Amino acid sequence: MIQKLGLIIFIAAFGLFVGTLGMNNFVLTNEILEKNIKAEQLVEAQQQFAPMLDKNYSSLFGFASDITAGTSALNKAYDAQQAWNKKYAEDTILSIVKASSQGYLVDNKGIMFFLTFGMAIFGALLFIIPEAKQSPGIKNNGIYFNPAMNRKWLGIGIGTFLILFYICLYFGPQYIANWTMLVDPVSKQINGGEASRWFMYGFLYTISVLVMGIRYIIKYRHSKYQIIRTLSIMFFQTCIAFILPEIMSNLNLPAADLKNMWPLDYSFFFNYRLDKLIAGGTFGIFLLVWGIALFVVGVPIMVYFFGKRWYCSWVCGCGGLAETLGDPFRQLSDKSLKAWKIERYLIHGVLVFAIIMTIGVLYTYFTGSYNLLGFIPTEWLKTSYGFLIGSIFSGVVGTGFYPLMGNRVWCRFGCPLAAYLGIIQRFKSKFRITTNGGQCISCGNCSTHCEMGIDVRAYAQKGQDIVRSSCVGCGVCSAVCPRGVLNLENAETGTRVMIAPDVLLGNQI
Structure with missing residues (x-):
């Protein structure tokens, strides 16, 4: 009721x-x-x-x-x-x-904020919290028959709304000006001014992570790993990505999301960003050094010890939204070999594109020439990447396609930072998911709920460690396994079981 x-x-x-x-x-x-x-x-x-x-x-x-x-x-x-x-x-x-x-909305923004966002949050919590009375974990209770979770009318409707929203957000924010006005009261409390489209988006993003994060914790409350990981996601999105940049801006300091880094933050080396950081004095230089050190030094060290999960599943805002708001759609990820081949070429192609674009941007910044190697227009590289990858792929497709292709479309097929992290994880990292094939009952829960399209069950049946560049270490495969076959571990790189034995016999695993 x-x-x-x-x-x-x-x-x-x-x-x-x-x-x-x-x-x-x-x-x-x-x-x-x-x-x-x-x-x-x-x-x-x-x-x-x-x-x-x-x-x-x-x-x-x-x-x-x-x-x-x-x-x-x-x-x-x-x-x-x-x-x-x-x-x-x-x-x-x-x-x-x-x-x-x-009109009425302009004169009564506080009331309308309460009747829209406030009541939506209240209704969502009323719907979510009673699930705590049920037993935790996955119950396989008809997700493929749910009209919102299996590319049926409701899921297609949700996806269409998200796609239209992102198109308006990036290319026509004037058409959703009234939605921006709704969050003016919050913006004035935080930064003293009216809301921009990006403030409105950040607010929606953060509220989605917080509300659906509560749902996620209730659902996976039998796993301490999932609880702590979700709390980390909620903290980094709310405090580091949303509130802290607003405080920086209020103090007339260069605003930055301290957890975001190149090449995900593809505009980090754009001339206006560099000029603003340099003009920001000591604090601006600190942000510049921090941003460079994060992807040059921080990434290799952290991935070596913890795998790419330290960022993709514990810190990243894109991953945070996928894990919380996108959790109902995780089973829609394509597990086919064809999808894996497309994934490899596409995500590494985006990484190469990001590198070439950044080289061109820096070349223009230091030389004043707008033609890399004399014939590649750097402005064209910048605008093309911003439009195709920064807007269409990461925004419109990356989130709008949750109900159509699963919750990690951007992370799996397009994120250049995920590609960079994955290369290190695949070849030089202590992280792996160990398997015990002798205990596997082939229920398929692990493969069904893998958001990255990995056929986990195939690895488990062979007793082979899961060492994939795409694996974000979310740990849901382990959380839904009824037999404890899968375990997330950090161990010496030489102990990985990369080739499965020919025959598996019970306790020999």
Whole structure:
């Protein structure tokens, strides 16, 4: 009964959240243009937007479309003039739309925040917490028949919503301006200003990890490893990735996610980032040195002792969202040999792309030339990587495809940092998952719930250690094994069982 009530509250809050896109009227004025654009843009903007000035729009979509069309026309003119510093960015367009908003949502942001986010969180917790009365662990109770967890209508609907959300977030934040306004009260409490699209996204991201993290802990509460690991994920996302950068920004310091590193943080060596760090004085130089030392020194040392799990399953925000919000979809990962072949070429191809792009960016930064080796345009490399990998792959596909391809699509097929960590783990690491084939009953729980597409059961049946570059050491295969066949261990590299015996006989394993 409590769970049904929680589901009803969550659905109602989510419906209201979507419905806020239809709230507010929008009126563009000269005062708004003066406050939100550069002085040298004002005359041209007033001419371009003259038909819109003081006109009352009742639709966010209609107003945002007209603003977008106007700024696109101006940007084309600036391209022709090579006046790229005058071009309108998505964040500027979003600020104009927010400033033009009028109506109930604008005047009652606190109430609407409570009725949407607050009630959604409350409903989700009512739905999740009663599961603690059930026995812990996996029960194989029809996940492949659940319409949300097996590429059926509900899962496709969730995936479609996530894909559309990410497209708007990256390429048209003005179309979800009302959602950004909903978190203005939180933003003002933390940093004193209105929410940007990235603050709104960070808030949604963090809340998802926290709420679904509680669900994850309840589900796997029989495993101390899973409890501690999930608490680590929740801490790093909330404190290090979300709150700390806002505090840095409030103190007029360069803001940074201290756990994020190149090549996952592909823009680390972009000129504006380097200039900002250098201009930040001692603290900025510290962040620059910290960022370089983390992937040059920290990664090899930590992976040698603990495998890539220290980052991918304990620290990383992408992995944290996949483990918590994406946990219901982990069984959808493709275990086929064909998928594994695609995975190897794709993820290492992205790593190579990231390296070449970064070399080009640094070459331009130090030489002022925009052509690497005389013929490779470095700006094209940068924008192409940002669009294809930073936006489409990691965002739209990486999260939007949870209900379609499993929860680790980005980590498995696209993350260049995962590729870097995996190469070290495969050849020089103490981490492995040991198996006891004599105890395996071939239930298949381990393979079903492996989010990285590893056929764990095949290794277990052979008594062969699992030493795969893709394995993120989440430990769920061990947590769902009814016979204790699988164990996560750190031992000397020479003790790995890489070749299975020809015949397995009970206690000989």
